[in-house]
Amino acid sequence: MVMSQQKGKLPYFHFKALEKLLMNICPQERWLNLFRYNNVKMKHRLIYISFIFLVVFSFSEINAQTYYDNAEEHQCLKCHSSQTYTFHNSLMEYEEKKLMNPFYIMDTVALKTGVHSAFDCTDCHSYEYSEYPHKGAIKLEPLPKCLDCHGGSDTPFQFDKIHEEFEKSVHYQVYGDNFSCSKCHNIHTYHPVSTTSSNVAEIVEYSNSMCLSCHNDMKQYNLVSGRTNPEIVEIHDWLPNQQLHFENVRCLECHTEIQEGIMVSHNILKKENAIRKCAECHTQNSRLKASLYKYQNLQQRSEDGTLRTVISNQSYVIGTHQVPLLKTLGVIIFILAFVGIAIHLAFRIIYKK
Amino acid sequence: METNNKIYFYPLWLRIWHGINALGIILLIITGYTMQAGNESSLLGFNTSVNIHNISGLTVALNYLLFVIGNMITNNGKFYIVKPKNFLKRPMKQAQYYAWGMFRGKDKPYPLSEKRKFNPLQKYAYIGVMYIFVPAVIITGFALLFPEIIIETVYNVSGIMLTAVLHSVMGFFVFLFLIIHLYISSIGKNPLGNYKSIINGWHHV
Numbered sequence A: 001m002v003m004s005q006q007k008g009k010l011p012y013f014h015f016k017a018l019e020k021l022l023m024n025i026c027p028q029e030r031w032l033n034l035f036r037y038n039n040v041k042m043k044h045r046l047i048y049i050s051f052i053f054l055v056v057f058s059f060s061e062i063n064a065q066t067y068y069d070n071a072e073e074h075q076c077l078k079c080h081s082s083q084t085y086t087f088h089n090s091l092m093e094y095e096e097k098k099l100m101n102p103f104y105i106m107d108t109v110a111l112k113t114g115v116h117s118a119f120d121c122t123d124c125h126s127y128e129y130s131e132y133p134h135k136g137a138i139k140l141e142p143l144p145k146c147l148d149c150h151g152g153s154d155t156p157f158q159f160d161k162i163h164e165e166f167e168k169s170v171h172y173q174v175y176g177d178n179f180s181c182s183k184c185h186n187i188h189t190y191h192p193v194s195t196t197s198s199n200v201a202e203i204v205e206y207s208n209s210m211c212l213s214c215h216n217d218m219k220q221y222n223l224v225s226g227r228t229n230p231e232i233v234e235i236h237d238w239l240p241n242q243q244l245h246f247e248n249v250r251c252l253e254c255h256t257e258i259q260e261g262i263m264v265s266h267n268i269l270k271k272e273n274a275i276r277k278c279a280e281c282h283t284q285n286s287r288l289k290a291s292l293y294k295y296q297n298l299q300q301r302s303e304d305g306t307l308r309t310v311i312s313n314q315s316y317v318i319g320t321h322q323v324p325l326l327k328t329l330g331v332i333i334f335i336l337a338f339v340g341i342a343i344h345l346a347f348r349i350i351y352k353k
Numbered sequence B: 001m002e003t004n005n006k007i008y009f010y011p012l013w014l015r016i017w018h019g020i021n022a023l024g025i026i027l028l029i030i031t032g033y034t035m036q037a038g039n040e041s042s043l044l045g046f047n048t049s050v051n052i053h054n055i056s057g058l059t060v061a062l063n064y065l066l067f068v069i070g071n072m073i074t075n076n077g078k079f080y081i082v083k084p085k086n087f088l089k090r091p092m093k094q095a096q097y098y099a100w101g102m103f104r105g106k107d108k109p110y111p112l113s114e115k116r117k118f119n120p121l122q123k124y125a126y127i128g129v130m131y132i133f134v135p136a137v138i139i140t141g142f143a144l145l146f147p148e149i150i151i152e153t154v155y156n157v158s159g160i161m162l163t164a165v166l167h168s169v170m171g172f173f174v175f176l177f178l179i180i181h182l183y184i185s186s187i188g189k190n191p192l193g194n195y196k197s198i199i200n201g202w203h204h205v
Helices: A004-007 A015-025 A029-034 A042-064 A108-113 A136-140 A147-151 A159-168 A171-177 A198-217 A217-223 A242-248 A253-256 A296-302 A307-312 A324-352 B011-037 B046-073 B075-080 B088-101 B120-145 B160-183 B193-200
Strands: A084-089 A096-097 B006-008 B202-204
Touching: A108 A136, A147 A159, A159 A171, A198 A217, A198 A242, A198 A253, A324 B160, B011 B046, B011 B160, B011 B193, B046 B075, B046 B120, B075 B120, B088 B120, B120 B160, B193 B202
Parallel strands: none
Antiparallel strands: A084 A096, B006 B202
8 A cells, every 4th residue: 555655765765755654654643743853953853764764664564565465374365365265163073165255255466455455454353353263243343434544634635524525425315324435445455546547547447436336236236225226327328428428537527516625525416416517527617627637646647748648638628629729829810810801891992892 | 504794603402502501510610619618608508509510510411412422413523623733823813813903903813704613712712621621520520429439549649639629620710711701702793792693593704
């Protein structure tokens, strides 16, 4: 996760990067208190730097070898990564092979690269799961909630605000606390693609796959809602070039209310309130600028100076208006044409031609 | 057919084609600009503009076939053939007449007759519009109507975006042509003469 991204940057170590790194490790204000180097006297600075180096390298060491590198050796994954598991039945005194509940089979590759890969299973799940057979009572223990770690932080992600927005959403309104963050964001495998990728198609696909994992999957949809699945394609019949839209914009673009201050609005609207106006996106003042294209990584892509990236960013705006130079040229040519016609007409009137 | 200084320049099929083309292109220009502005509060809503644009586009495209077939089976096509001799000198001469000669009472350098339906400048403009810009707008417009057939990226630039820009640039030139065409048509024996000709078919020389 965070550590692995930062690892490569260590040779270019500087204060701001370090501050960011610490915020990523644990987005709590208290870390920063250790790191207010501006307020610390010069002679203390070295001590802090040495300490920080120690922390960074020790974490890097952990990260270089995550808990999930060798699934066969991992005490949980040796069972929870395959279709079947074998254990010693001490009552009958023989080796018994059983089928694993498919919902409890982990994708070990995604787990290793997921945003929480620095944590071991028992960091969130009860340590008592280390024993098998698992005790029935530990199932009743509540799991930590996302906000237990992410809440109260002032990271750019604004989890508290996200939660406020989420509570207005149709998901929360209908299913209440049963609809947790993990219904969309798989805790084990989540990747912050939208803030790290500069490929729009990749961001769109990752985001939409979260929605479609239920809304296009009869079994999953039924598990949460108890109802049969709505037909995505039929419902969006009104949308021209449906497939292209699905590939190039996120469901969120039309199905959420844009919220200032957070990257993705989590107020998923009722289907009746979804945007159904082409002009909302296909204009210069497109709402996409405030949603999909507000990511810094995508903006940077458009600002890297090459013409192709500048223009490829606004391909949702119709016609030449997406290229400001052409728009200006068009206006100039028109003015010249009209001025030319006016002068010619004036001469014709003067010479009565 | 020539009587009393009148030539039957515009046969019925050509006038029908011209009428449909004119109406269609005017609608396409209006709706094209409404869509580019994308303003919901404009006279035509976005969705209405899209519908009118699609229908007019298809009509103009089909009408273009009438133009091509008409030119092939009648002798109207020959008026669009350019002679390589004095390729640039001839239209320049006509331009000079419009800019200078006509005010000085000079004779028309290329008076129209049964054999010469268009003056050189007119011919070049018509060829440019009817054989370059309009076909380009039709092809790109067809591609935008079925965007899944467009190449996804060309050197990392969105293919749809390139097609859309080409479509509106070509459309822009058609619009420019239309304005100049309408103005130049008012030059003649009397300012309304040419407009009447394209309705009744008879051109005064």
